[in-house]
Amino acid sequence: MEDQTKNLILATLLSIAVLVLWMFLSPILIGTPPVDETPTPAVTAEQGETGATAPAPAGGGAPELAAAPTVTRAEALGETQRVRIDTARLGGSLSLRGGRIDDLDLKDYRETIAKDSPDVTLLTPAGVAHAYYALYGWSPSGGLPASAVPGPATNWTVEGNDTLTETTPVTLSWDNGQGLVFRREMAIDKNYMFTITQTVENNTGAEVKLAPYGIIARHGMPADLLNFYILHEGVIGAADGQLTEIKYKNVMELPTDAAEGGAALEKIDVKDNGWIGFTDHYWMTTLIPPPGQPFTAVSKYTAATDTFQTDVRMPLVTVAPGQTASSTTSLFAGAKEWATIRDYQNDMHIDRFVDSIDWGWFFFLTKPIFWMLHHLHMLIGNMGLAIIGLTFFIKALLFPLAYKSYVSMSKMKALQPELEKIKEKAGDDRMKVQTEMMALYKREKVNPAAGCLPILLQVPIFFSLYKVIFVTLELRHAPFFGWIQDLSAPDPSSILNLFGLLPWATPAATSPLHIISIGVWPILLGISMWLQQKLNPAPADKTQAQIFAWMPWVFMFMLGRFASGLVIYWVANNTITFTQQYLIMRSQGIKPDVFGNMFGFRGKSKKAG
Structure with missing residues (x-):
């Protein structure tokens, strides 16, 4: 138990360090930097x-x-x-x-x-x-x-x-x-x-x-x-x-x-x-x-x-x-x-x-992604809606693979009660827990790594879209709705002034408070990641489970200063993924109680009774 506590503290401190380092090394704004007034000879x-x-x-x-x-x-x-x-x-x-x-x-x-x-x-x-x-x-x-x-x-x-x-x-x-x-x-x-x-x-x-x-x-x-x-x-x-x-x-x-x-x-x-x-x-x-x-x-x-x-x-x-x-x-x-x-x-x-x-190393992805985004924008007339439309297209393209992955994750979710019994029976004997878990997976024909494939495919797509939003002129000063008037810049709203309801300005980029000055869309990002996480099987190790529980909120701050167009894509992607996974789990006999999980309840399945 002591080792698990140390691991949790270490992981938390590491996450905070990564967050702070990311904020200082990444570009805070994608707009025009201040003009250097130094004279040139x-x-x-x-x-x-x-x-x-x-x-x-x-x-x-x-x-x-x-x-x-x-x-x-x-x-x-x-x-x-x-x-x-x-x-x-x-x-x-x-x-x-x-x-x-x-x-x-x-x-x-x-x-x-x-x-x-x-x-x-x-x-x-x-x-x-x-x-x-x-x-x-x-x-x-x-x-x-x-x-x-x-x-x-x-x-x-x-x-x-x-x-x-x-x-x-x-x-x-x-x-x-x-x-x-x-x-x-x-x-x-x-x-x-x-x-x-x-x-x-x-x-x-x-x-x-x-x-x-x-x-x-x-x-x-x-x-x-x-x-x-x-x-x-x-x-x-x-x-x-x-x-x-x-x-x-x-x-x-x-x-x-x-x-x-x-x-x-x-x-x-x-x-x-x-x-x-x-x-x-x-x-x-x-x-x-x-x-x-x-x-x-x-x-x-x-x-x-x-x-x-x-x-x-x-x-x-x-x-x-x-x-x-x-x-x-x-x-x-x-x-x-x-x-x-x-x-x-x-x-x-x-x-x-x-x-x-500058299409970058992933030009085979950035070029078609931009081509699709450009033509959706020409059709719809709003670049933010074009980004959401692009998200639907990408999710539809990856759906056959995602379906197999979500079915596998549904089976993993159904095995959660049996996994809990194995952990209770084996106690602190981690080797025995791992051995019996692998035997259970083999017997039930479940691949625990199958759920990772859609995530791995999302990484180059996410990076490519980030590249497109960052380098292409068409996103510069492109409005969405409401307060989002530049999809190439971060969400200008801030939780620190209740999104404009309180009469004070948001912290400057040089202020330490700027790190936590996140807007509406980054918060929606954190919530959507949290909801999606609740559908997935919890890690067997308690320390890992606690670390994973922090991840949506860590990413909320990490991605909160990215271009709002990218955050909108990620929120749309998470929302569609949650909906797909929820419906597929229901079709497999799993009845996820997402909000119940927040208070310690677990979803039911036909197999678990």
Whole structure:
């Protein structure tokens, strides 16, 4: 008895330790973290007022960079002449200095669920904290001086239309005064895909050699970096069928290259089809050459300016006198909407573009789960109801297996009186108890492990749904009913203020009380787990039985800070499981008295009388 008491105390303390550790290590919210206001250095005008470095020309290294003071976003936008970007889904501007796409807002998405919340900002000009932008240019070769090609600080001129919309592209031009005229046409579709066509007209009287490139640059670690193991954030790309994922910290640890100013970088030569860029939790920017176009994909980190960079470097082009050469690439800058990205993959033949969404190791489960959830949402119009509908579908799919399991558990329940007699007869002789129990199972043709199989199958499904809810944009700010206005965030109600009836706020995430500040749905989760447990045979060992009795309430707190969409799924799953098991047990002659068990009574069976 003393050993059992020690085991119970140890198990209880261990459960509490696991609970506390889980709360501190798991992401409390799946919304946007607080913005890091730490300034990020820019660079001087000599280096183009940007931390990004152009691909090194043949026979020369990348320019040395130097730090410079930062400015506010408004100041940066006011320092340069700009061309407005105005589409149904995007707003912002591009800078005529360098022809950079460096000011972009997503009109369909807000920072929070508040009505007055600002739109999500994706791209930010150089010189501002956490600058993030795309720029293009040409690398000179064959003795052509760097001053002969446009760089990040080149002042371009607008030809014709001065507003970029879905129907009106914008053309920028620059004459180097040495016989080369460069133009850059920028177009955008109805969603998030820019098309950039760079041309060079050679009027020098001699052939010139140069190579077009595109760059996406980020200054410092992103402000909203979650840095959670279940989500990839950093460099994302595809190269001839192979997906590339490099976290920011791993980009910093890449081998250095003296020819590129000592920057840490990785180069991948793509023969036929590929793309590269940066992915965040819900947003992404990627450079996409046309299919069939060979290029070099570069992941890069420059420590001098704390700048992360992805490049698309095109092959060298030789332009004869009087001729014009051109190069076209696409730039995706927007939200990782599954349907939008899938359409780009299919229509533009962008290899593995839909895999920019982090489906994880269980992609064979996460992809079909999301597909079903997406189409249920399209049919029903409410993502919470779609999750419940998905639960019904999964339970129906697993019902044949669950039926066999519940029949076996019903037989186990019917044997409970005989098991009690064995324990009373054997006393403290555990070996005798186990021997006689196994003999009873064998005689009655009962498999005690059969009930575990549905639970084991639920584990990868549960994890996959957790992954889907966590990483996919479609759950972000998706409302359910009542107080649940964001299925990707925890239940905002709290037992500590009686779910809003008492006039005080819930504890902050940094407060120790936050651990026990659970809402309505987590409590329903604990109750549904407890009800389901009451239908199952109690463990033979009393200590194990006491430990199992704690589990519903431990999980109530562990899962209480998860996304409410996941908790709703789990409540629906438990409710359906309870109903199935209850009805199957009744069909097997077991009459479970669930609420009677709470007060020490046991369900009756035909066999037990």
